[in-house]
Amino acid sequence: MNIYTKILIGLVALTALILAFLFFRKRKKEEEQKEILKEPIKIYDKINTLMRSSTQQYSTRDLSKINKIILHHSAATGQTAEDYARYHVQSNGWPGIGYHFVIEKNGDIIQGNSLETVSYHAAGKNTESIGISLSGNFMNEQPTAAQIKSLKQLVAHLRAQLNKNLPVSGHRDHGQTSCPGTNLYPIISQL
Numbered sequence: 248m249n250i251y252t253k254i255l256i257g258l259v260a261l262t263a264l265i266l267a268f269l270f271f272r273k274r275k276k277e278e279e280q281k282e283i284l285k286e287p288i289k290i291y292d293k294i295n296t297l298m299r300s301s302t303q304q305y306s307t308r309d310l311s312k313i314n315k316i317i318l319h320h321s322a323a324t325g326q327t328a329e330d331y332a333r334y335h336v337q338s339n340g341w342p343g344i345g346y347h348f349v350i351e352k353n354g355d356i357i358q359g360n361s362l363e364t365v366s367y368h369a370a371g372k373n374t375e376s377i378g379i380s381l382s383g384n385f386m387n388e389q390p391t392a393a394q395i396k397s398l399k400q401l402v403a404h405l406r407a408q409l410n411k412n413l414p415v416s417g418h419r420d421h422g423q424t425s426c427p428g429t430n431l432y433p434i435i436s437q438l
């Protein structure tokens with residue numbers, strides 16, 4: 248057997264190994280999502296109670312337009328969904344809170360916009376995405392275990408609800424920002 252044949256066999260074996268790894272990782276994630284979906288999800292609906300602009304309104308979309316989930320952190324704009332809504336309306340001049348969901352430190356999932364709402368959270372990608380923000384600045388702190396658990400649950404729930412395997416990316420994948428922070432970004436590979 249000459250050296251090229253050996254290299255070729257090696258490459259084929261390596262490719263097979265990588266494909267097997269990816270296949271089993273995908274299956275493991277699917278199994279995990281099924282398990283997660285068995286638990287009931289608690290979402291606090293604050294769509295009509297968070298601060299809104301009295302003069303502006305977000306536009307709406309058909310749910311079929313949604314093809315991705317984008318992850319954020321709150322960085323320095325406060326701690327609760329109420330804080331972000333106030334900041335986005337009063338300081339940014341937006342129609343309402345930018346995110347569809349906020350996951351607070353204790354793991355509470357707050358819904359701030361209906362999925363049909365095209366809110367502002369990732370410039371250029373708002374029409375096609377759902378924005379989820381975890382409270383905290385993950386450039387220098389860690390997300391809580393409760394937040395990660397709720398995030399996994401919410402992502403599984405949204406995929407099931409829209410019947411689409413929505414990919415999750417970080418805000419930094421779509422623009423010049425450190426969001427959702429160095430300590431949260433790696434979690435995406437687990438979703």
Ligand SMILES: [Zn+2]
Nearest residue numbers: 319320418426
């Ligand atoms: Zn962001």
